[in-house]
Amino acid sequence: MIVQIAGNVKYPITLDPTVWIFDDRKLTFTEVFNPEEAKVDEEEEDELKRKSLRFDREVYQQKINPPVNKSINRYEKQRIMKGTFLMPLKPFLHTSEPGSDVTEASLVTDEGEHIIQADDLAESLLLFAEEGKPLKEEGPVHLYLKDGSNRETPVKGIKKIVLK
Structure with a gap:
């Protein structure tokens, strides 16, 4: 290999x-x-990151300490696996x-x-x-x-x- x-x-x-x-x-x-298709995937990834950041801000406001960027890491792992x-x-x-x-x-x-x-x-x-x-x-x-x-x-x- x-x-x-x-x-x-x-x-x-x-x-x-x-x-x-x-x-x-x-x-x-x-x-x-297929750069056009990749642009759509990138926009979906950006949306996921925005949602993750929004969730993190809301949780921090409630004084809970979640694992940092867990959803982003999960997305990256899924991307690598597929x-x-x-x-x-x-x-x-x-x-x-x-x-x-x-x-x-x-x-x-x-x-x-x-x-x-x-x-x-x-x-x-x-x-x-x-x-x-x-x-x-x-x-x-x-x-x-x-x-x-x-x-x-x-x-x-x-x-x-x-x-x-």
Whole structure:
């Protein structure tokens, strides 16, 4: 369940997608590919937060000390348990410090290698959780291009990214 970034890099790194569920940089599938629908979800979340704050104020006025932000934490837990999440690949590539002459990358999977341009790779996203669960079959990650052109046919089962 790990992915290595190797090849023409200063620092080869190993990624563990199972811990990304706790990373604030993660994006939902809806946020990336259906931004209109995500806006509706965000408005619902904001409404829930407003209701939670209003409830907290009323309870504090009654001199009762409830657990802080319990409903917000419950919402976030529910979101994590049911969400489909993607992680931008750019920060990890930046950390590995690729050589200035890198023009392409090879995505190593169980089914072979897929060649992708370095610029497209830098702007891509890795799907790491579907319905709140890590990708065990065809995992650990699937690669989606930011423009959504491979949305129906992502590169699945990536085990290693070799920059050339």
